[in-house]
Amino acid sequence: MQLKTFIECSGWLGALLVLGAYGLVTAGKLQPRSALYQWMNMVGAVGFIVNSGWNGAWPSAWLNIVWLAIGIYGVTRGRRIA
Numbered sequence: 001m002q003l004k005t006f007i008e009c010s011g012w013l014g015a016l017l018v019l020g021a022y023g024l025v026t027a028g029k030l031q032p033r034s035a036l037y038q039w040m041n042m043v044g045a046v047g048f049i050v051n052s053g054w055n056g057a058w059p060s061a062w063l064n065i066v067w068l069a070i071g072i073y074g075v076t077r078g079r080r081i082a
Contacts, residue, residue, distance in 0.1 A: 007050060007051055007054045007055075008051070010046075010047040010048075010050040010051050011047055011048060011050070011051030011052070012047075013043075013044070013047045014043070014044040014045065014046065014047020014048040014049075014050075014051065014064075015044070015047070015048070016044075017040045017041070017043055017044030017047065018040070018041060018044035018045070018048070020040060021037050021040035021041050021044065024037070024040075025037060033074070033078060034078075035075060035078055038071045038074040038075045038078070039071075039075070041067065041070075041071045042068055042071035042072065042075070045064040045065075045067040045068040045071060046064075046068060048060065048061075048064040048067075049061050049064045049065060049068065052064065
């Protein structure tokens, strides 16, 4: 796979995961504090970071770095509660 294709696929996969997680929570199929929701958001954020960082969209890259940090906090907090 070429690097450009990998970068593009990372962005699309990130979008699908973040939108999918939001859609599942909205539909009541997933709980917002669940590990799956957090992981979908974290992996999605990584995809967006790769894509937006490569393309020089720094505000988007930084937004997703914060989004990733929030997800990491959610996962680690969930482990302490459980």
